[in-house]
Amino acid sequence: MSFGERVVLQNCSLEVPEGSIICIIGLSGAGKSTILRLLDGLLLPNSGHVYLHQHDICHIRESQLIEMRTKIGFAFQFAALFDSMTVGENVSLPLREHTTLTEKEIHEIAMHTLDSVGLAHTYHNMPSELSGGMLKRAGFARAVVTNPEMVLYDEPTTGVDPIVTHLLTDTIKRLRKELNSTAVVISHDLQSIYMMADYVAMLFEGAIIAYGTVEEVRKSTNPIVQQFLQGSEVGPIPL
Amino acid sequence: MAQVLREVEESPAAHAVERVSVGVLASIGRRVSDSFEYMGGLTMLTWETLKTILRLRIRFAETLNQCYLLGYQSLIIVLLTSLFTGMVFSLESALTAVQYGFGSFVGGIVSYTVVRELGPMLSAVVVAGRCCAAIAAELGSMEVTEQIEALKSLGLAPVRFLVVPRLLALMIMLPLLTIFADVVGVKGGQWIAYVQAHIGTQDFMASARQTVGFDDVVKGLFKSLIFGIVIAMIGAYEGLTTTGGAAGVGKSATNAVVTCIIVIFILNFIMSYFLYAGA
Ligand SMILES: Nc1ncnc2c1ncn2[C@@H]1O[C@H](COP(=O)(O)OP(=O)(O)OP(=O)(O)O)[C@@H](O)[C@H]1O
Ligand SMILES: [Mg+2]
Numbered sequence: 445m446s447f448g449e450r451v452v453l454q455n456c457s458l459e460v461p462e463g464s465i466i467c468i469i470g471l472s473g474a475g476k477s478t479i480l481r482l483l484d485g486l487l488l489p490n491s492g493h494v495y496l497h498q499h500d501i502c503h504i505r506e507s508q509l510i511e512m513r514t515k516i517g518f519a520f521q522f523a524a525l526f527d528s529m530t531v532g533e534n535v536s537l538p539l540r541e542h543t544t545l546t547e548k549e550i551h552e553i554a555m556h557t558l559d560s561v562g563l564a565h566t567y568h569n570m571p572s573e574l575s576g577g578m579l580k581r582a583g584f585a586r587a588v589v590t591n592p593e594m595v596l597y598d599e600p601t602t603g604v605d606p607i608v609t610h611l612l613t614d615t616i617k618r619l620r621k622e623l624n625s626t627a628v629v630i631s632h633d634l635q636s637i638y639m640m641a642d643y644v645a646m647l648f649e650g651a652i653i654a655y656g657t658v659e660e661v662r663k664s665t666n667p668i669v670q671q672f673l674q675g676s677e678v679g680p681i682p683l
Numbered sequence: 684m685a686q687v688l689r690e691v692e693e694s695p696a697a698h699a700v701e702r703v704s705v706g707v708l709a710s711i712g713r714r715v716s717d718s719f720e721y722m723g724g725l726t727m728l729t730w731e732t733l734k735t736i737l738r739l740r741i742r743f744a745e746t747l748n749q750c751y752l753l754g755y756q757s758l759i760i761v762l763l764t765s766l767f768t769g770m771v772f773s774l775e776s777a778l779t780a781v782q783y784g785f786g787s788f789v790g791g792i793v794s795y796t797v798v799r800e801l802g803p804m805l806s807a808v809v810v811a812g813r814c815c816a817a818i819a820a821e822l823g824s825m826e827v828t829e830q831i832e833a834l835k836s837l838g839l840a841p842v843r844f845l846v847v848p849r850l851l852a853l854m855i856m857l858p859l860l861t862i863f864a865d866v867v868g869v870k871g872g873q874w875i876a877y878v879q880a881h882i883g884t885q886d887f888m889a890s891a892r893q894t895v896g897f898d899d900v901v902k903g904l905f906k907s908l909i910f911g912i913v914i915a916m917i918g919a920y921e922g923l924t925t926t927g928g929a930a931g932v933g934k935s936a937t938n939a940v941v942t943c944i945i946v947i948f949i950l951n952f953i954m955s956y957f958l959y960a961g962a
Binding site: 481484486506510511512513514516517518520522524525526527537538541542583586 | 835
């Protein structure tokens, strides 16, 4: 995958087992968000393929892509709430558009989801009245409100206090347990990764250089992985 | 001689000329390919939008809301520009006409021009300045803050969600605004003709009725319908292709208005030619 001349992902291969939580780690600017965009069909790769349930999503029609996306939640790195709607309307939008629920049921579900990220009191606020971390949580709520089969989280815990981090980590785990949904999480928060991840993948210079269970990756002998996990200044990663 | 020539060819000045001309050619080439890309993209977007409308995938509440924002809120400025243009046009023509003894034709001249050209054009240009920029800026800032991507990620097509309501609103409201502009322009002209040249209301209107046919009004409204489509689609296309943060949004809004106004003037000529002269 490249933007103009700049190649971001190259020989990057990653398999996401159904029903698992997989965390992607990597340096800032390594292309983690780009991977999520490819998974959701928001970007098309210059070469290579993206498969979802054995279907290549790079060669399907826009209408099929839209259909597919209704089953995938996406929590954006910078929340990306619609600023012409209230927080409540933002969260209820996918329900209103894709389900036949009544207004009352929609309100209930949206309220419940907002409550689960500690934001029930902001239902009638506009996004511009919320703090960065609150926006993040509202974006999280919007991504999971339809109970999608797969959820892509782009740094859900960055800029959020430790208690809410715990709450969000629990929510990700609960969704997996209750609905067997797959989660792809980008995170820099090693603690919460250790808490929830089934698998960890490390992205470096456009490729996945380490992939395995948390234990396997922690014990990896790759000096790049070790340096990253320890947050050390000395090592093979150029600063 | 040959040696001299070779020296000239190899001189730094010759190189510079060569480099400049290659640069100019390259930049012309880029311009041409850019504008083809623009037209292609705009056509694709319009086609997709029309397809969505034909499939009746319309959000009515949002369309009404856009009718209010884009149409109703432009009413005052459309009325004012049209009123004063009708007045000044009458001011210029009435005195001269009376001087040469053509006073009874003033009503016809004024209303003919207002209904066929000034009404549709002025409303379109005013609405382009106001709404084309607004659409481009709004969609543009949604694009650069990832809201368009968020929309797609929720399985909602930006065309249906954002473009269709704006297009429909302008297709409905611009012809309506034009009707108001026509009436106000003619009435303003009539008033000035009376005040300045003492042309009676009855004479003015009789002449107007004789000159302007119903088909003139319809053709004028047809033009505004096309202008409405142009304004909505250029605004939407500029907005959806915005890159580069807040500065990019500003650039999109400016580009949208400039392109839109140029296209309106050109299309107006072409349509007038085929609707009035060519027939
Ligand atoms: N639309 C774009 N146009 C050009 N370059 C882009 C674009 N999007 C991303 N890039 C480039 O791709 C690279 C990877 O970007 P990406 O957003 O995927 O990084 P990231 O791993 O998510 O970083 P972070 O942890 O800081 O969010 C960056 O170097 C960026 O400059
Ligand atoms: Mg990122």
